[in-house]
Amino acid sequence: MSIYARLTGVGGYLPGQPVSNHDLAARGIDTSDEWIVERTGIRFRHLAAPGETASQMAAIAAGGALDMAGVASANLDLIIVATSTPDYIFPSTACILQGALGNKGATAFDVQAVCSGFIHALAIADKFIRSGSHKKALVVGADVFSRILDWHDRGTCVLFGDGAGAVVLEASEKPGILASALHADGSLVDILSVPGQVRNGKIWGDPFLRMEGHAVFKTAVRVLASVAEECCVAAGIASGDVDWLVPHQANIRIIDATSRKMKLPHEKVVTTVARHGNTSAASVPLALNEAVRDGRIGRGQRVLLEGVGGGFTWGAVLFEF
Numbered sequence: 001m002s003i004y005a006r007l008t009g010v011g012g013y014l015p016g017q018p019v020s021n022h023d024l025a026a027r028g029i030d031t032s033d034e035w036i037v038e039r040t041g042i043r044f045r046h047l048a049a050p051g052e053t054a055s056q057m058a059a060i061a062a063g064g065a066l067d068m069a070g071v072a073s074a075n076l077d078l079i080i081v082a083t084s085t086p087d088y089i090f091p092s093t094a095c096i097l098q099g100a101l102g103n104k105g106a107t108a109f110d111v112q113a114v115c116s117g118f119i120h121a122l123a124i125a126d127k128f129i130r131s132g133s134h135k136k137a138l139v140v141g142a143d144v145f146s147r148i149l150d151w152h153d154r155g156t157c158v159l160f161g162d163g164a165g166a167v168v169l170e171a172s173e174k175p176g177i178l179a180s181a182l183h184a185d186g187s188l189v190d191i192l193s194v195p196g197q198v199r200n201g202k203i204w205g206d207p208f209l210r211m212e213g214h215a216v217f218k219t220a221v222r223v224l225a226s227v228a229e230e231c232c233v234a235a236g237i238a239s240g241d242v243d244w245l246v247p248h249q250a251n252i253r254i255i256d257a258t259s260r261k262m263k264l265p266h267e268k269v270v271t272t273v274a275r276h277g278n279t280s281a282a283s284v285p286l287a288l289n290e291a292v293r294d295g296r297i298g299r300g301q302r303v304l305l306e307g308v309g310g311g312f313t314w315g316a317v318l319f320e321f
């Protein structure tokens with residue numbers, strides 16, 4: 001009998017009040033609501049309070065997912081956090097989260113694949129569960145990109161927001177994750193990066209997010225359509241048989257181009273980018289959380305999640321809810 005990794009809980013957290021494009025312009029950024037909406041579809045984003053960390057946001061999102069699943073944190077045997085904005089250099093945000101949740105003994109580690117981090121973490125957790133080694137996993141995407149944005153660079157600072165999303169996966173005879181695909185192309189490191197580090201107590205290089213917008217846009221559209229197809233083929237279904245696409249929420253034009261290539265109508269695509277901006281590793285689980293909690297995604301439906309991010313990395317996970 002096959003063992004599947006079945007999604008039994010979802011949760012999400014967005015810090016503070018929505019910050020509008022007008023608010024950003026009022027704070028002195030040389031931009032306009034019109035420009036941001038036309039190029040990206042983003043109208044609002046949430047920004048963490050000065051002391052708020054990825055692990056704190058992750059703990060709130062995780063609490064929602066554990067409650068929905070009816071799983072006690074002590075019974076988790078796997079905790080994976082996808083983040084590019086960890087609380088510390090070490091230990092991992094997953095271990096900090098584990099401590100906050102009061103779990104002892106579970107396998108816990110972070111995954112670094114930037115905006116496709118949650119997809120990577122979910123695919124990894126699926127493999128742990130299907131191998132039989134683990135039974136109850138918490139997978140979280142949490143990022144505080146507001147800390148690594150150059151607020152003088154209008155080409156990037158208007159695009160991102162902060163937040164966390166989480167899912168609980170449990171070993172089950174019922175499906176479950178059906179297929180996943182993960183890829184990277186390290187020749188594209190420089191098109192989206194934070195090219196800095198701490199050396200001997202000082203920042204070396206550049207500690208802010210840098211992006212070649214056009215190159216990221218073109219690459220994202222190309223790889224997202226192909227990985228969606230790859231994942232559907234692996235699961236033996238046509239892309240038109242997907243009930244819901246929950247894509248990374250970076251830019252509405254990237255989402256539209258991908259769903260057009262997949263021949264999926266708008267009504268089957270979950271979008272939160274207008275209200276959340278790009279929350280990096282949190283974007284897919286936050287969107288999933290909304291669509292499950294408002295009843296759009298129901299049991300038995302097929303859901304395709306996909307992500308793309310710095311590295312360049314990309315991937316997709318197809319599951320039956």
Ligand SMILES: CC(C)(COP(=O)(O)OP(=O)(O)OC[C@H]1O[C@@H](n2cnc3c(N)ncnc32)[C@H](O)[C@@H]1OP(=O)(O)O)[C@@H](O)C(=O)NCCC(=O)NCCS
Nearest residue numbers: 031032035039115154155158213214216217250251308309
């Ligand atoms: C970033 C992005 C929205 C820029 O859109 P674009 O149409 O490529 O715009 P350009 O970079 O060519 O800039 C056009 C003009 O707008 C200006 N501009 C840039 N940011 C602006 C802002 N926030 N407000 C107003 N004007 C802005 C530029 O300075 C440029 O002005 P110029 O023509 O006088 O030089 C687009 O490239 C994109 O979405 N890329 C993908 C980003 C992404 O998804 N990243 C995350 C992936 S995980």
